[in-house]
Amino acid sequence: MSQDRSCNDPVLVNDWHIIADLATLPQGQTHRARLLGVDLAARESRTGYAVTRLDTNEPVAATERYGFLWACLGTPERDIVAIPETDEPDRHIITGGSIGVRVSGLRAVENFLDMGHFPFVHTGWLGEEPHTEVQPYQVRLTEGGEVLATECRFFQPAASPTASGGMMVDYIYKVVRPYTVALYKSNPVQTDRLDVIFLFVQPVDEENCVAHPLLCYLKDGIDAAGVRAFMQLIFGQDKPILENQYPKRLPLDPRAETPIRADAVSVYYRRWLRDHNVRYGAIPAHH
Amino acid sequence: MIKLYDYELSGNCYKLRLLMSILGVDYETVPVDFYPGREHKSDWFLRLNPLGQLPVVDDDGLVLRDAQAILVYLAARYDPSGTWYPRDDPRLLGEVSQWLAFADGITATASAARLHDGLFYDVDIDACRAGAHRLFRILDEHLWFGEQEGRDWLCAAAAPTIADIACFPYVMLSEEGGISRQDYPAIRRWCDRLKRVDGFIVMSGIFPASRARAA
Numbered sequence: 001m002s003q004d005r006s007c008n009d010p011v012l013v014n015d016w017h018i019i020a021d022l023a024t025l026p027q028g029q030t031h032r033a034r035l036l037g038v039d040l041a042a043r044e045s046r047t048g049y050a051v052t053r054l055d056t057n058e059p060v061a062a063t064e065r066y067g068f069l070w071a072c073l074g075t076p077e078r079d080i081v082a083i084p085e086t087d088e089p090d091r092h093i094i095t096g097g098s099i100g101v102r103v104s105g106l107r108a109v110e111n112f113l114d115m116g117h118f119p120f121v122h123t124g125w126l127g128e129e130p131h132t133e134v135q136p137y138q139v140r141l142t143e144g145g146e147v148l149a150t151e152c153r154f155f156q157p158a159a160s161p162t163a164s165g166g167m168m169v170d171y172i173y174k175v176v177r178p179y180t181v182a183l184y185k186s187n188p189v190q191t192d193r194l195d196v197i198f199l200f201v202q203p204v205d206e207e208n209c210v211a212h213p214l215l216c217y218l219k220d221g222i223d224a225a226g227v228r229a230f231m232q233l234i235f236g237q238d239k240p241i242l243e244n245q246y247p248k249r250l251p252l253d254p255r256a257e258t259p260i261r262a263d264a265v266s267v268y269y270r271r272w273l274r275d276h277n278v279r280y281g282a283i284p285a286h287h
Numbered sequence: 288m289i290k291l292y293d294y295e296l297s298g299n300c301y302k303l304r305l306l307m308s309i310l311g312v313d314y315e316t317v318p319v320d321f322y323p324g325r326e327h328k329s330d331w332f333l334r335l336n337p338l339g340q341l342p343v344v345d346d347d348g349l350v351l352r353d354a355q356a357i358l359v360y361l362a363a364r365y366d367p368s369g370t371w372y373p374r375d376d377p378r379l380l381g382e383v384s385q386w387l388a389f390a391d392g393i394t395a396t397a398s399a400a401r402l403h404d405g406l407f408y409d410v411d412i413d414a415c416r417a418g419a420h421r422l423f424r425i426l427d428e429h430l431w432f433g434e435q436e437g438r439d440w441l442c443a444a445a446a447p448t449i450a451d452i453a454c455f456p457y458v459m460l461s462e463e464g465g466i467s468r469q470d471y472p473a474i475r476r477w478c479d480r481l482k483r484v485d486g487f488i489v490m491s492g493i494f495p496a497s498r499a500r501a502a
Contacts, residue, residue: 021323023323023324024322024323024407095323097322097323097406098323098407099405099406100404100405100406100407101405102404102465224320225318225319225320225324225326226318228320228323228324229294229295229318229320232295232296232322232491233295233296233491234491235491236295236296236490236491236492237491237492239405239463239491239492240462240463240492240494243462243463
């Protein structure tokens with residue numbers, strides 16, 4: 001079974017991944033999690049959480065950030081993604097509610113990047129017919145090697161919990177790690193500023209993941225519960241679509257699935273995954 | 288105005304939103320941070336419902352808990368047609384109550400499996416799935432025999448009742464708990480019929496019926 005294949009991708013093994021929302025960890029009890037096909041146990045100690053592999057009983061690197069517990073199975077080669085917006089005092093910085101999804105985490109990232117499904121899956125919220133066209137946008141690599149999609153615009157009937165009607169919404173997407181993607185979206189109240197959503201995807205195994213959203217929304221006109229409710233409303237609509245994707249892993253062969261112009265960022269993402277030798281959760285391209 | 292203490296991903300809250308939409312009843316929602324905030328176990332919410340469960344409604348000072356109980360109240364009070372909760376038909380009322388209790392069984396099995404898979408609840412997942420399949424088999428046979436007799440709904444009435452609303456959400460969401468409905472064709476046809484009732488609304492995870500009428 002592909003679920004049991006261990007991960008040999010250095011870019012994943014030597015990186016940090018979220019294994020839990022700290023707020024949901026039961027006090028004084030051991031928390032079980034699974035990361036890259038490896039079962040882990042997290043136990044609270046005086047100095048924080050200690051995380052061990054259940055197959056070898058060896059400790060793995062663990063730390064806490066942004067309200068989440070993170071682990072790294074190998075040797076961390078770089079720090080957890082920096083998010084400057086989390087230092088801005090007029091924002092809610094809240095975990096959005098971690099949700100398990102029966103699909104490769106790479107599929108979850110790709111779905112997050114897709115505007116084409118808005119009118120059909122998020123009808124009445126992030127899109128509605130007949131406004132189905134995805135206008136051309138730009139995709140490029142940043143100096144830091146991230147995938148950046150800019151000039152994304154879409155008509156949204158209820159773009160956020162504070163939206164008072166339909167509006168053209170500006171988006172910027174950024175894939176910062178193979179299993180981490182961010183969205184910057186115009187705030188309906190302070191139109192010159194952007195709400196930020198990071199989606200950290202925990203690869204449980206190749207065909208299962210947990211989506212951990214981090215929400216950095218301007219507080220203007222909205223409470224934390226409202227922000228969370230909106231995130232879960234939207235993600236709850238995506239979940240059955242994701243779980244019905246076939247194959248469950250993301251094919252990286254350019255001929256495996258047929259993209260259209262609106263999929264430019266997805267095409268770029270798949271090529272970027274090939275360039276970084278990401279195979280875990282993917283169906284690698286054949287050479 | 289009716290105040291609904293609400294959580295979007297709760298099928299039990301959705302039952303009430305669905306019935307109120309069908310009946311054209313105005314209401315406002317109070318979002319409760321059920322997950323990950325566990326606000327339904329907070330002091331202020333426990334004063335409203337000591338069981339610490341959603342949904343709760345407050346209708347002009349009348350505070351009610353339990354989705355099935357609230358369906359009874361809303362239909363009895365706000366459905367002028369009297370078909371959703373047929374107060375004057377003892378036989379039908381017995382049937383409605385029977386299926387309201389059955390809906391609690393669906394919540395204890397299919398909904399629990401969904402909470403396990405999606406939100407990491409600690410339950411016996413195999414027992415939940417097996418229990419859901421047992422109930423779905425009973426439901427499917429009941430609906431299949433009903434179709435042979437010209438009955439479209441759970442109870443022997445020409446129109447749907449709150450029993451249909453009570454059983455529908457966690458059946459429709461079952462695949463999120465790893466419970467396939469492939470083997471239950473009569474359940475699928477019944478769900479499609481309910482989706483075509485005037486005033487039907489969706490929740491996250493439930494999609495509208497296709498525009499073309501099913502053959």
